[in-house]
Amino acid sequence: MQLSILLLYILARHTDLDILKGDLTFSELLGVIPFADPYAVLQIIATGSIPGKSLIIGGLIILLFYALIGGRVFCSWVCPMNIVTDSASALRRKLKIDQDDKPTRISRKIRYWALGLSLILSLIFGLAAFESISPVSILHRGIIYGFGYGWLVVLAIFLIDLFVLKNGFCGNLCPLGAFYAFISKFSVVRIKHIKEKCNLCMDCRVICPEPHVLPMIGKHDALVLSGECNNCGRCIEVCKDDSMMFSLRTKSVNK
Ligand code: SF4
Ligand code: SF4
Structure with missing residues (x-):
């Protein structure tokens, strides 16, 4: 996914294909929809400056997407x-x-x-x-x-x-x-663990870049609710028993 997104930026820089133009601090989708790094916008506000309208709107779009839907997928995707x-x-x-x-x-x-x-x-x-x-x-x-x-x-x-x-x-x-x-504590997309299917191999914890978010493995059914999980899906990939899967926060299985 990172490579596809990078390719869009590179194409906009070197060709006339302006699908995603700019960089991760500020960019525009199709020259219309602004995207901005909300953390960068926050730092600009902390300096005492007032960010431009596009920066604020772009920052809000990204902030709301990760906070409400995707979680920390910026890091994985x-x-x-x-x-x-x-x-x-x-x-x-x-x-x-x-x-x-x-x-x-x-x-x-x-x-x-x-x-x-x-x-x-x-x-x-x-x-x-x-x-x-x-x-x-x-x-x-x-x-x-x-x-x-x-x-x-x-x-x-x-x-x-x-x-x-x-x-x-x-x-x-x-x-x-x-x-x-x-900001990702309350986002909707979550990883789910089903205890009955787990054979306790712990491959998920070995591959996970934030293994402390998986204390429930082999113990009980649960959603991974920590904002530090970046929804990379590596735990799903390595689990041969389908004990890990993407789910939605609305379908809570925490016990
Ligand atoms: S934690 Fe890693 S993946 Fe996430 S923003 Fe920082 S460098 Fe990127
Ligand atoms: S999705 Fe990634 S960060 Fe989250 S629990 Fe699975 S391996 Fe760990």
Whole structure:
């Protein structure tokens, strides 16, 4: 999915096919519907500036879509960094780095502190703090418009995820992911676990980038209600017993 969305941006940049034009901070669908990163809009507001009408409408469209419907799917379907961190994750499994006796762990709450800090710094320095250094924006703009030294930032994240911390950037550090996790608590699309079908292999927890959202595996039927689940569907893919599936919040099975 990330590649298809990226392709639309690249086509708009290099051809006359203007389906999705701009970048992840602000873009326009068919030159009419604005899309904006609501976290970037929030940082702009924190600087004391008033964002333009298109930025506000675009930010609201994206915010409402993720908050009410899709959940944190930005991280699994849209963000190009996911391609980098998934590659590091796959290589990490291949090199069996995860079998280390004492894997490095740091708090997943750091990303929320980074989120708060970015807004405070935006307020103090009068510039959108995370947006100015965001590896996500650096990578996305780099792919569309060409890289400067920004690829070094992307390489650093790849190496951290590969050698230092499993899913380190997305799972522990990224304030943009934290923002989407924060607003996704009440979205409708959810993962569902059915206990009767589960053989306790725990493959879902091994593949899940946020395994702490799956405490119910093998214990009881439940919807995954944490906003930190990014609806990537990897747990569904690896489950051979159809114990995991997409569902809707309206069909609650939590016990
Ligand atoms: S956590 Fe951040 S870098 Fe990772 S996929 Fe989400 S927005 Fe992108
Ligand atoms: S619970 Fe499933 S859908 Fe949610 S993050 Fe984990 S693997 Fe992805």
